[in-house]
Amino acid sequence: MTLYQIILLTALGIFFLKQLVSIKKTSGKNFFRTYVWLILTFAGATVIADPRLTAVLAQKFGIGRGTDIVVYTVIGWLFYKMYRADQQISKQQEQLNKLVSRMALKDTNEQK
Numbered sequence: 001m002t003l004y005q006i007i008l009l010t011a012l013g014i015f016f017l018k019q020l021v022s023i024k025k026t027s028g029k030n031f032f033r034t035y036v037w038l039i040l041t042f043a044g045a046t047v048i049a050d051p052r053l054t055a056v057l058a059q060k061f062g063i064g065r066g067t068d069i070v071v072y073t074v075i076g077w078l079f080y081k082m083y084r085a086d087q088q089i090s091k092q093q094e095q096l097n098k099l100v101s102r103m104a105l106k107d108t109n110e111q112k
């Protein structure tokens with residue numbers, strides 16, 4: 001195992017333990033999110049420990065190199081996260097506009 005793998009596995013191990021501790025404090029949507037991060041952390045640690053797994057997985061999907069499948073997956077995940085962030089921003093803007101309108105109407109009615 002290379003020094004780089006040892007450093008990354010140590011960092012992921014610390015992150016994994018932190019997530020395990022936070023499971024006790026979370027509930028609902030955050031609980032699900034914590035489990036997803038646990039699974040992703042474990043998958044990342046597995047791939048770091050044995051990089052040949054990505055090559056095998058890539059070949060099953062008809063992709064040449066293991067690195068490529070990791071990059072494609074991350075790009076897809078980033079596009080999804082950007083889409084979700086855009087949806088949340090739009091929803092918050094709509095809520096803020098409604099709130100400002102109500103406050104403006106309330107101020108107008110109080111002045112009369």
